[in-house]
Amino acid sequence: MRKKLRDLGLDLPLLPTTTVGSFPKPAYLQEARRLHAAGKIDVRRLRELEEKATREWISAQLELGLDVLVDGEMYRGDMATYFAEHLDGFGISGLVRSYGNRYYRKPVIKGEVRWRGPITVEWWRFAQGLTEKPVKGMITGPYTMMDWSFNEFYPSRRDACLALARALHEEVKALAKAGARIIQIDEPAISARPKELPEFAVEAMRTVTEGVNAYFITHICYGAFEFIYPQMLELPVDNFDLETSNSNLDLVDLFRKYPFTKDISFGLVDVHSHVVEDRRTIEARIRRALEVVRPDQLWVDPDCGLKTRTAEESIGKLRAMVEAVKSVRESI
Numbered sequence: 273m274r275k276k277l278r279d280l281g282l283d284l285p286l287l288p289t290t291t292v293g294s295f296p297k298p299a300y301l302q303e304a305r306r307l308h309a310a311g312k313i314d315v316r317r318l319r320e321l322e323e324k325a326t327r328e329w330i331s332a333q334l335e336l337g338l339d340v341l342v343d344g345e346m347y348r349g350d351m352a353t354y355f356a357e358h359l360d361g362f363g364i365s366g367l368v369r370s371y372g373n374r375y376y377r378k379p380v381i382k383g384e385v386r387w388r389g390p391i392t393v394e395w396w397r398f399a400q401g402l403t404e405k406p407v408k409g410m411i412t413g414p415y416t417m418m419d420w421s422f423n424e425f426y427p428s429r430r431d432a433c434l435a436l437a438r439a440l441h442e443e444v445k446a447l448a449k450a451g452a453r454i455i456q457i458d459e460p461a462i463s464a465r466p467k468e469l470p471e472f473a474v475e476a477m478r479t480v481t482e483g484v485n486a487y488f489i490t491h492i493c494y495g496a497f498e499f500i501y502p503q504m505l506e507l508p509v510d511n512f513d514l515e516t517s518n519s520n521l522d523l524v525d526l527f528r529k530y531p532f533t534k535d536i537s538f539g540l541v542d543v544h545s546h547v548v549e550d551r552r553t554i555e556a557r558i559r560r561a562l563e564v565v566r567p568d569q570l571w572v573d574p575d576c577g578l579k580t581r582t583a584e585e586s587i588g589k590l591r592a593m594v595e596a597v598k599s600v601r602e603s604i
């Protein structure tokens with residue numbers, strides 16, 4: 273896929289480094305979000321602080337020397353609820369618990385899902401305006417939006433998912449039109465029901481991406497990869513961003529059996545642990561990954577978003593990751 277990147281005008285080094293999307297929100301922003309929810313500050317003031325935090329995270333990423341940047345999602349609460357709030361057809365429930373300690377206000381599909389205008393484009397443009405390095409466009413995918421919502425309108429999960437795909441296709445088109453050349457579709461839930469992958473999840477991803485000239489990444493975590501691999505390679509994207517360090521790189525054995533045919537972003541930093549990995553640990557993980565994929569297929573990033581870590585832990589982990597990559601690059 274190096275050719276596709278070059279055709280898009282992206283000249284990335286070998287083993288490009290990036291992050292999955294979210295960074296921790298600084299204390300002043302958490303406080304501002306609380307005050308805004310309580311009606312004590314207006315949306316304009318909140319926005320100013322979200323922009324300040326975004327600027328800080330862009331600077332931090334530049335200083336770390338990451339190759340592909342993210343906006344850090346300072347403006348988002350939950351990744352599914354955020355998009356539901358900006359699409360027609362959704363209501364929002366009270367707090368629901370899922371995946372251990374994740375609480376979120378679960379979206380409810382109450383009518384026909386429709387895109388009513390750009391959701392993330394302004395934020396992408398703001399972040400990209402702060403740097404010459406590419407910033408990823410970033411949306412939550414149709415399968416995960418469907419799986420994490422109550423459906424009171426569509427007759428089936430398939431119908432709900434494909435309707436979401438049509439709406440999100442508009443967002444992807446708008447991102448590409450604004451200039452985003454790398455677009456990530458987050459699908460953490462895609463292995464929730466493996467039989468739905470061939471039944472409609474692949475079709476939904478095709479609906480989202482079709483006809484859009486961008487390099488597409490899909491991020492998958494909570495993965496029961498053994499149930500969806502190698503079938504998941506049929507998802508029409510260029511790069512799979514997978515949570516792998518958390519599972520002790522079990523995927524390496526799977527890829528030995530069925531070779532990986534696309535680009536892959538290997539999650540090589542554990543986002544669930546406070547422990548900051550040292551450079552050598554990450555370097556060893558990169559070398560293990562290189563036993564099963566070529567250097568020109570491999571990107572390096574953390575397992576998942578870093579929003580549950582502190583700023584200090586996030587930066588420590590990323591610094592070790594960037595140093596590990598440098599050292600491996602020199603030896604290739």
Ligand SMILES: [Zn+2]
Binds near residue numbers: 492
């Ligand atoms: Zn994730």
